[in-house]
Amino acid sequence: xxxxxxxxxxxxxxxxxxxxxxxxxxxxxxxxxxxxxxxxxxxxxxxxxxxxxxxxxxxxxxxxxxxxxxxxxxxxxxxxxxxxxxxxxxxxxxxxxxxxxxxxxxxxxxxxxxxxxxxxxxxxxxxxxxxxxxxxxxxxxxxxxxxxxxxxxxxxxxxxxxxxxxxxxxxxxxxxxxxxxxxxxxxxxxxxxxxxxxxxxxxxxxxxxxxxxxxxxxxxxxxxxxxxxxxxxxxxxxxxxxxxxxxxxxxxxxxxxxxxxxxxxxxxxxxxxxxxxxxxxxxxxxxxxxxxxxxxxxxxxxxxxxxxxxxxxxxxxxxxxxxxxxxxxxxxxxxxxxxxxxxxxxxxxxxxxxxxxxxxxxxxxxxxxxxxxxxxxxxxxxxxxxxxxxxxxxxxxxxxxxx
Numbered sequence: 001x002x003x004x005x006x007x008x009x010x011x012x013x014x015x016x017x018x019x020x021x022x023x024x025x026x027x028x029x030x031x032x033x034x035x036x037x038x039x040x041x042x043x044x045x046x047x048x049x050x051x052x053x054x055x056x057x058x059x060x061x062x063x064x065x066x067x068x069x070x071x072x073x074x075x076x077x078x079x080x081x082x083x084x085x086x087x088x089x090x091x092x093x094x095x096x097x098x099x100x101x102x103x104x105x106x107x108x109x110x111x112x113x114x115x116x117x118x119x120x121x122x123x124x125x126x127x128x129x130x131x132x133x134x135x136x137x138x139x140x141x142x143x144x145x146x147x148x149x150x151x152x153x154x155x156x157x158x159x160x161x162x163x164x165x166x167x168x169x170x171x172x173x174x175x176x177x178x179x180x181x182x183x184x185x186x187x188x189x190x191x192x193x194x195x196x197x198x199x200x201x202x203x204x205x206x207x208x209x210x211x212x213x214x215x216x217x218x219x220x221x222x223x224x225x226x227x228x229x230x231x232x233x234x235x236x237x238x239x240x241x242x243x244x245x246x247x248x249x250x251x252x253x254x255x256x257x258x259x260x261x262x263x264x265x266x267x268x269x270x271x272x273x274x275x276x277x278x279x280x281x282x283x284x285x286x287x288x289x290x291x292x293x294x295x296x297x298x299x300x301x302x303x304x305x306x307x308x309x310x311x312x313x314x315x316x317x318x319x320x321x322x323x324x325x326x327x328x329x330x331x332x333x334x335x336x337x338x339x340x341x342x343x344x345x346x347x348x349x350x351x352x353x354x355x356x357x358x359x360x361x362x363x364x365x366x367x368x369x370x371x372x373x374x375x376x377x378x379x380x381x382x383x384x385x386x387x388x389x390x391x392x393x394x395x396x397x398x399x400x401x402x403x
Contacts, residue, residue: 183247
């Protein structure tokens with residue numbers, strides 16, 4: 001059972017493995033939404049994510065014999081690091097099965113805590129099935145990443161901290177993968193104040209909880225497809241599902257494109273790196289049809305590899321029209337390139353890439369293609385540059401940048 005007594009116990013125990021993640025008031029998101037928005041920065045946690053809470057508390061409840069058999073779990077990365085960190089703290093062996101698609105930073109950090117890492121399957125569910133096989137074969141103690149009441153209790157300590165710091169909180173937005181975090185946070189929040197509304201936020205490409213709540217029972221998605229790898233789960237937890245049915249007030253689903261914009265918002269306005277799953281609650285702020293409410297967005301983690309980060313930044317700049325490409329046709333004669341460059345320069349456009357193709361037509365005097373990739377200040381500035389090219393006799397076509 002999830003009880004207030006257990007949550008209070010867990011809140012004290014997890015302090016041995018966590019650091020304070022005090023709420024951060026967001027002036028930017030508050031102004032954008034006309035609410036008072038606070039961020040719970042679990043991306044700044046000891047292992048870069050909230051998962052260390054549930055892992056540490058769960059392992060603290062095991063008998064010495066259960067620990068000494070060795071621990072095993074399956075995880076897309078953050079629970080892996082939590083178990084590895086806790087296992088090292090308790091001085092026991094940990095084996096972690098991770099999907100082959102797990103970002104390298106999460107794999108390396110898990111190994112860095114002394115765990116043995118096994119890469120298996122394309123998604124969490126496949127890795128979990130293999131971890132259970134190994135647990136039965138080798139006698140390891142399995143630590144489920146979300147479908148475990150002790151793990152959920154540890155995750156729920158976040159709600160205890162939120163309510164202590166912001167007693168009059170109206171809404172708590174919580175990322176949802178398998179449902180462990182949402183279970184702990186929503187259950188404890190309702191115990192502390194039944195008026196608090198807890199909203200789960202899922203990626204649209206892996207909305208297993210929304211489907212399950214609508215069906216009234218746990219269902220398995222045929223596949224998942226999302227850049228939010230930490231919440232790419234096909235089947236939510238069966239043991240925790242009744243608590244979610246009772247305590248979760250609603251579910252919001254987020255498209256991947258929204259996460260890309262949210263990443264730029266966090267970097268530019270809060271100077272924080274938050275992984276895609278942790279950005280779900282930030283993206284969800286725009287979907288909240290409320291005003292003048294105190295809202296807490298839980299940033300569940302910040303373990304993002306540099307390659308993914310680079311890709312997200314580029315896509316975000318393209319989405320916001322701060323990088324774009326135009327294609328123009330011009331005669332192949334001296335001075336034409338200078339004329340185009342002058343038009344762009346006069347509008348304060350910054351050229352970052354040119355592709356001059358003389359072979360787009362057999363008649364080079366009639367048409368040479370010039371693709372120009374530019375930096376702009378945003379949509380209005382982009383429109384001004386394109387308009388200026390039109391005014392000077394070119395027929396610019398905006399095409400997708402190829403960076």
